[in-house]
C-alpha cells in the first residue's frame with residue numbers, strides 16, 4: 001500500500017543546523033504511528049518538516065503521493081494534511097463556534113465526536129479548560145476528514161482520562177482510513193493505541209517496531225529517555 005507519509009534519509013533542523021538525521025519513517029492509511037523520544041530528541045522538528053512548516057535540509061519526503069520540497073503547509077493542508085500543534089491549534093479570542101467554523105469540515109461532525117463542546121459554543125476558546133481546548137482543536141481536525149493527521153503532544157498537561165478520550169477519537173479517525181503520526185513523550189499512553197512506532201534519540205531512530213514489539217519494550221523506551229542505550233529483546 002502507498003504510504004501517506006514517507007521520509008527517506010531525511011535531515012531536518014534550523015538554518016544549517018541539523019537536529020534530525022537520516023530519518024526513515026512511514027505512515028500508511030489506517031494506522032497510528034507513534035514518534036516518541038525525550039525532550040529535545042527532534043520529534044517536533046521531524047513533524048513540522050513533514051507538515052511543510054519547515055523545509056527539509058536533506059533527504060526525501062513524500063506526502064500524500066507528492067514529493068515536492070517546495071510545497072508548504074498550506075499546499076499540503078489543501079491536499080488533505082492536518083496539523084495539530086502542541087499549542088492546541090485554537091484561536092483563543094474566538095468562540096468555540098467560530099473556531100469550528102474556521103475548520104475545513106462541518107461543525108456537526110466535530111460535535112458528534114465531542115458532544116461536550118455543544119454547551120461551550122459561545123464561549124471564547126481561551127476560557128476553555130486545556131482538555132476542552134484540545135477537544136476543540138481535534139474536533140475541528142476530525143470534521144475535515146483529513147487523509148493524514150500529524151499531531152504533537154496531544155496529552156500535554158491533560159489528565160489521563162481526557163487523553164484516553166482524545167486517543168479513542170484518533171483511533172476512530174485512523175480506522176476510517178486516515179494515516180496518523182502522533183508525536184508523544186508519554187510512552188504508555190501512546191502505545192495503547194499505536195500500531196507502530198519509532199523512538200528518536202538525539203535526532204536518530206534508536207528503536208522502531210510494531211505496537212506489540214514496542215509495548216514489550218516499554219521500560220527500555222522509558223529508560224532511553226534517560227539516555228540509556230536501547231536494545232531490542
Ligand SMILES: Nc1ncnc2c1ncn2[C@@H]1O[C@H](COP(=O)(O)OP(=O)(O)OP(=O)(O)O)[C@@H](O)[C@H]1O
Nearest residue numbers: 014019037038039040041042043044045046183185
Ligand atoms: N526554532 C528553533 N531554532 C533552533 N533550534 C531549535 C528550534 N526549535 C527546536 N530547536 C532545537 O532542536 C532540537 C530538537 O527540538 P524538538 O523540539 O524537535 O524536540 P522534541 O523531541 O520535540 O522535544 P520536546 O518533547 O521537548 O518538544 C532541540 O535541541 C531544540 O533546542
